[in-house]
Amino acid sequence: MKNSLLALVAGVVLLAAPAFADQKVKVGISGGDSEIVWAKVKEIAAKDGLDVQVVVFNDYLLPNAALDAGDLDANAFQHRPFLDNQTKTRGYKITPVGVTIVAPIGLYSKTAKSVSEIRDESSIGIPNDPSNGGRALLLLQTQNLIKLKDGVGILPTVLDIVDNPRKLKIREIDAAQLPRSLDDVDAAVINTNYAVAAGLIPGKDSIAIESSVNNPYNNFIAVRERDKNAPWVAKLVQAYQNDTIRQLIKDKLPGQIPAF
16 A cells, blocks of 8 residues: 555656756847847757747847846857957956857948049948947948058057048947938948848948958857856857858848858
């Protein structure tokens, strides 16, 4: 009788025990076309026991703050120069774990159809964050619109402009607001995600665009340094870095190129 009772109790416990749930991972991304890709990443990750919960941000500062604070487990929106600057100024202990895309930044205008049509004393909008602002200045230099101090690297500022033959007025504007600023400036250097969200097509509507060859601005998935070797990190990267996502990027993300 005693053995029968124990068997019955064990059976009840076994029936009551919940099945192992998928591990939940919160990933912060920028709003726009990347939401399409991450919806598919979520689907692929679920097959490997990873429940990816996507959190959409509309600026470039909050995703790292949220990751550092523990409100996110990972984010995927930035390139190395941006993270390096954030690490230097804010002390974040965040590290890349897998590349995603590269999105060449472009110069757009409603009044000029080519760089040669940009008039003297035109106003040019650039992102007001250090890494993307520096990237914009480097693009302007490749178009011979300005000249930067020698050896300035990939994070120049407006103070590093040593020659401005057309007397251009460089205006630093929040990156997300640059598409709207095209009504108020003569041209603007706009990040691809914000350009596409505003209906602009990189390479078609842009009058100049950054080269994708040896581009230091590959985007990546990032996590806190203490988590970089966690098993779920490898699963998350594998859910992104595959042929399905590579083709989806080519089909659905105009102006963006798989970096893996």
